[in-house]
Amino acid sequence: MDLQTILDAIALGALYALVGVGVALVFGVMRLVNFAHGELITAGAYALMLANGWPDWASIIVCFATVVALALLLERIAFRRLRGAAPATMLVATFAVSFLLQSIALLKFGPQGNNVSVLPGLNRAFELGGVHVRWVTLVSIAVTAALLAGTALFLGRTSVGLQMRAAAIDFRAARLLGVRTNRVISLAFVLGALMAGCVSVLVVVQTPFVSPSFGASILIPALIGVVVGGIDRLATATLGAFSVGFATSALGDVLSSSHRVYLDSYVFLLVILVLLVRPSGLYAPFRRTTVERV
Amino acid sequence: MRVPSGVLQLAAPALLLVAVGIVGGRASPSVQIDFETALVLAAIVISLYCFVGNSGVISFGHVSFVALGAFAAGVTTIPRESKQFTLPDLFPFLQRTELSNVESLLLGAGLGGLLALVVGAALMRLSGLAAGIATFAVLGITHNVLLFWTRIGPGANTLSLVPESTDMLQATLGALIAAAVAFGYGRSRSGRLLRASREDPAAAQATGTHIYRHRLWAFTISGALAGFAGALLVHQLGSITTEQVYLELTFLTLAMLVIGGASSLLGAVVGALLVSGLDSYLGRAENGVHLLSVNVDLPEGSRLVVLGALMALVLLFRPTGITGGREFSLPLAALRRRAMLGR
Numbered sequence: 001m002d003l004q005t006i007l008d009a010i011a012l013g014a015l016y017a018l019v020g021v022g023v024a025l026v027f028g029v030m031r032l033v034n035f036a037h038g039e040l041i042t043a044g045a046y047a048l049m050l051a052n053g054w055p056d057w058a059s060i061i062v063c064f065a066t067v068v069a070l071a072l073l074l075e076r077i078a079f080r081r082l083r084g085a086a087p088a089t090m091l092v093a094t095f096a097v098s099f100l101l102q103s104i105a106l107l108k109f110g111p112q113g114n115n116v117s118v119l120p121g122l123n124r125a126f127e128l129g130g131v132h133v134r135w136v137t138l139v140s141i142a143v144t145a146a147l148l149a150g151t152a153l154f155l156g157r158t159s160v161g162l163q164m165r166a167a168a169i170d171f172r173a174a175r176l177l178g179v180r181t182n183r184v185i186s187l188a189f190v191l192g193a194l195m196a197g198c199v200s201v202l203v204v205v206q207t208p209f210v211s212p213s214f215g216a217s218i219l220i221p222a223l224i225g226v227v228v229g230g231i232d233r234l235a236t237a238t239l240g241a242f243s244v245g246f247a248t249s250a251l252g253d254v255l256s257s258s259h260r261v262y263l264d265s266y267v268f269l270l271v272i273l274v275l276l277v278r279p280s281g282l283y284a285p286f287r288r289t290t291v292e293r294v
Numbered sequence: 295m296r297v298p299s300g301v302l303q304l305a306a307p308a309l310l311l312v313a314v315g316i317v318g319g320r321a322s323p324s325v326q327i328d329f330e331t332a333l334v335l336a337a338i339v340i341s342l343y344c345f346v347g348n349s350g351v352i353s354f355g356h357v358s359f360v361a362l363g364a365f366a367a368g369v370t371t372i373p374r375e376s377k378q379f380t381l382p383d384l385f386p387f388l389q390r391t392e393l394s395n396v397e398s399l400l401l402g403a404g405l406g407g408l409l410a411l412v413v414g415a416a417l418m419r420l421s422g423l424a425a426g427i428a429t430f431a432v433l434g435i436t437h438n439v440l441l442f443w444t445r446i447g448p449g450a451n452t453l454s455l456v457p458e459s460t461d462m463l464q465a466t467l468g469a470l471i472a473a474a475v476a477f478g479y480g481r482s483r484s485g486r487l488l489r490a491s492r493e494d495p496a497a498a499q500a501t502g503t504h505i506y507r508h509r510l511w512a513f514t515i516s517g518a519l520a521g522f523a524g525a526l527l528v529h530q531l532g533s534i535t536t537e538q539v540y541l542e543l544t545f546l547t548l549a550m551l552v553i554g555g556a557s558s559l560l561g562a563v564v565g566a567l568l569v570s571g572l573d574s575y576l577g578r579a580e581n582g583v584h585l586l587s588v589n590v591d592l593p594e595g596s597r598l599v600v601l602g603a604l605m606a607l608v609l610l611f612r613p614t615g616i617t618g619g620r621e622f623s624l625p626l627a628a629l630r631r632r633a634m635l636g637r
Contacts, residue, residue, distance in 0.1 A: 078610060081610045081611075087422065088346075088350055089613045091426055091427075092352055092548060092605075095545070095548065096545075096605040100599065101602075102598075103595060103602050104599055107595040107599055111595075221434075224430060226427075228428075231423070231424055231427075261442040262442060262443075264434050265438045268435045271428070273416070275419070276415070276416035279419035
């Protein structure tokens with residue numbers, strides 16, 4: 001593997017990690033696996049498309065505003081009702097919401113997809129140690145690193161962050177101690193949405209084309225990564241999503257062209273093998289939990 | 295005279311399926327196909343119920359068993375002469391094989407069960423929620439391989455010229471067989487232990503239930519049923535692409551199960567038949583339809599919006615589905631049971 005392969009792999013891993021954190025933050029406070037997180041990413045991309053022709057900073061603001069508004073709207077009208085429901089019910093419910101939003105996008109924008117462009121300058125490459133690196137690769141890595149560090153600081157150093165961590169460990173106890181449910185949950189959704197917005201922008205820069213399954217095609221592998229890493233901890237979930245992104249990109253470079261069409265199969269097969277060996281998660285601490293918590 | 299409740303519980307969904315078969319058989323040929331589709335979809339949803347209903351774990355991967363069953367049954371029943379031309383890249387043994395209809399149904403069931411056993415051995419070790427999400431990986435693999443590997447199937451092309459042997463009678467019988475197997479499993483020791491683990495994993499484990507073993511068993515049986523239903527599907531359609539057995543069918547069948555009520559066979563059947571009827575109607579409405587002197591003409595794609603909204607609404611307001619997740623019981627028997635429980 002050369003430097004180029006490794007950098008590309010880290011960049012895709014970083015994108016998946018951003019998706020993974022967004023999902024895991026919400027899962028932590030609500031035990032809800034949000035399939036509609038993918039549609040937040042899609043909504044961001046469509047917002048960029050509709051704001052086409054505006055200055056880049058303005059369309060990016062529109063993108064973030066749309067994503068955050070949609071996340072809060074979904075939380076208010078759909079997910080709030082699901083609080084305390086069985087995990088399986090919540091899982092299918094968010095799957096239904098995700099499918100509903102995808103079909104609405106299909107109805108509104110059509111199945112063929114649309115061109116969309118933002119910050120095209122980031123696709124230019126520069127020389128680094130004899131290889132061509134695109135700026136967006138570095139920006140993806142830097143943005144992810146900054147957001148992950150920011151999240152860690154927020155959760156570790158602020159009072160609201162502490163409340164979120166408390167809620168993630170034991171929601172009822174946290175409520176009894178005065179943690180405000182609605183605030184903590186809405187905040188988790190907003191943080192997740194901001195990350196989804198970043199993913200929209202970063203992916204649109206690289207592939208300037210949006211279709212109704214835009215977000216779902218990123219969410220599903222990232223979500224599988226979250227499960228591989230261990231869904232009940234933020235750090236393991238993020239690492240798991242990163243690993244699946246890294247493996248996908250690296251395998252894609254290593255495989256011969258006749259095998260590259262089976263890239264998804266190889267990655268998922270790897271996932272199944274890993275789960276066979278480490279059912280509680282690749283990065284979960286070595287201890288046997290015998291009772292299902294999630 | 296008291297009828298054992300078990301008989302009634304199987305008879306109610308079975309009678310519904312037979313009724314659909316009889317009404318469908320008398321309908322005009324253009325509508326018959328909708329009834330056949332409804333029955334085949336009911337078979338798929340019953341297979342999904344067999345695992346999801348008993349274990350409480352959601353599976354997004356069942357359509358991969360359906361796909362495997364459909365393509366295996368399709369490829370092995372197309373006449374040799376036409377396979378040479380339509381599927382030139384096939385492995386020689388597949389090129390030569392020409393199975394009868396029943397053999398192909400059994401092949402679909404066998405392969406579906408085998409794949410479920412193999413992947414289930416890995417995935418069923420996970421906690422319920424994680425297992426559900428991980429089943430997406432199975433769907434991804436099956437779709438990816440079927441789409442590109444032309445040695446075993448048509449790849450991205452349409453698999454066509456499959457004998458259309460699933461008529462109304464076979465569709466009804468197929469759905470009945472699936473219902474009987476799923477019901478039989480639910481009444482078995484393993485099925486009851488699995489339902490106990492669905493209600494309270496910790497308590498079930500404490501009383502000695504091996505959750506992994508029973509989940510895997512249920513996954514395998516329902517994988518076999520899904521493969522069988524896939525074989526029925528391909529023989530009903532006559533031609534099939536990989537996209538027809540992918541995300542949309544996954545959503546549609548899950549919606550049917552959830553809307554009907556995931557934890558009962560009756561729920562699976564009612565959900566499948568109702569939603570399938572609605573789906574057929576909406577499909578026609580997209581092409582313009584005349585109903586009760588009102589012209590309904592929905593834009594292309596609104597079918598999925600309506601179904602998605604319906605599923606979300608049912609989940610938000612009645613998460614146990616239309617049937618409440620209960621099997622059929624006579625009003626009298628229900629009263630007696632309530633009296634016994636002292637309510």
